[in-house]
Amino acid sequence: MAGQKSGFFLVREEILPEAIKKTIKVKDLLKRGEARTINEAVEKMELSRSAYYKYKDYVFPFYEASREKIVTLALLLEHKQGVLSRVLNTIAGEHGSILTINQGIPLQGVANATVSLETADLSIDLEALLDKLRMVEGVKRLEVLGQE
Template sequence: MKKQKFFMISSEILPEAIMKTAKAKEILAKGEAETVNEAAELAGISRSAFYKYKDGIFPLYRDSHNKIVTISLDLEHKSGVLSKVLNSVAAEGGNILTINQGLPLQGLANVTLSIETTEMNVTTEDLLNTLGDISGLKNLKVIGQSSQI
């Protein structure tokens, strides 16, 4: 799996479409809109632009500890792959709060993990990179973060 690289960038230099995507995601998270179409309209962006950028922009939480990070993983349907993921999270001090695993379809199973980061000894980005190195992991993305737990 290709490692993702993350940067901290001032919002002042980001293109308008990316900033409006972030605004639409915030609108959805706050429940100010019920649909992506409605949130995109409120933020002043097209739905297609929202979908283009939505998986690449996240709010920056200054303190990565005392958070719950929810990640989605696509794992090959092979014995031991999920176990490697769970052991890697535990080795870095992450506390797994929930595990949801779908049935394997076409050789891949989707797994969603919610991880408490309070006791982690690495950053969330480092944890994601560690997980990305696991053989059998085909896709990984952060789908949510909470503030204080």
């Protein structure tokens, strides 16, 4: 184990221990100004200070991990005029920098597309952007393929 590199994992929130979930919430309270001090935030979340300090540098929301990264999205789009354009406009409207676009030939009324974007200048967090993209008319499916 000595000299082994640390890795990052994408883990669903519901399997995390309560102390880790509460640590994330404490960090969020502090960031949003809903608590002025660490003591106040840990008390609100009923978390010990020692647990907070143990985990605070190791856990963060997905959108924080994706800041200033390149994210590749896989989309399944209806074969209708303007769907890809609305997807791209949504990304551009939130200051995402689109790097690559690939779209397959439509089959059975749908087309697969991949879009790579840089997230450094996003005006909203990545999770919020993904939610917005899922709401675009004609987007049937959206998945994050990878991050660099």
